[in-house]
Amino acid sequence: MLIKEISLELFADYFQFYIQDESVSGDLTEAWTDIAVERLLALNHGVIGVGTVRNMDVLTTFRIYDEEPDILAESISIHQINECDFIMESENMVVAGCTDYFPDAHRVKIGKGLFRARIYYKDLDKISDDGLEGEDSYEIHLWPISKKLGLKILKNRNI
Template structure:
């Protein structure tokens, strides 16, 4: 397993994980459904919604095999989707970060399942700028594509 602990500027309440060479964007992907579920997807890109537009704690884990930890009690929300990697590199960044400076991670080409666990979403202060929200992203290579899955919805 490889793990990256990051602070990303979630401008416009989002950050991205994408194939480095993806030419897709999420302009039309942030539908009402996507906003409500805090996830937008397009070819080669995943947009992860946040509860504030400040620096947020993000942990990215690249796993050797499927994540079988299904104990989601400590999370408010859990989503899963696919990301196809075709360039051998993924990029993780805030949506207004300077793309050439964003973190790049080499990965074998293929289909990856991406599980996003959202925690402490209700911890924001009155002005919505400070909080203990966090975002745990796990990725593992898989053989077949699956649809977006809303695994756990906020209560």
């Protein structure tokens, strides 16, 4: 069941935004490998870096569930789907662009524990030639899990 839904416009500076446990540093310096850039996802303890196709403001929707939701129906607008584990040691998840001022970043109380994140990357092909305008959007579903499941790429935009 859906518990909470939040829609934000985030500044995806350096083609990324973060979802992180409020208590961690959020350092993804080493995590943004060539493979991570290709899959639009970098991971570290308590932080998820979501890659974007523009480094402008992007529409982002977060949906928090009490159990695994159905996967969104296959659509030509969904170009990539990634899943990964997300560890929360504090109560608050921080959602921010990588250059946002952390104390002012948006916070969502989701509680402590192990979560699964499913990230949908939509309309990645609807970008202006100069890369400044676009209809790309990102939707993240989170729900609690009892054991780690690792990284899974459910749909790859390059296949």
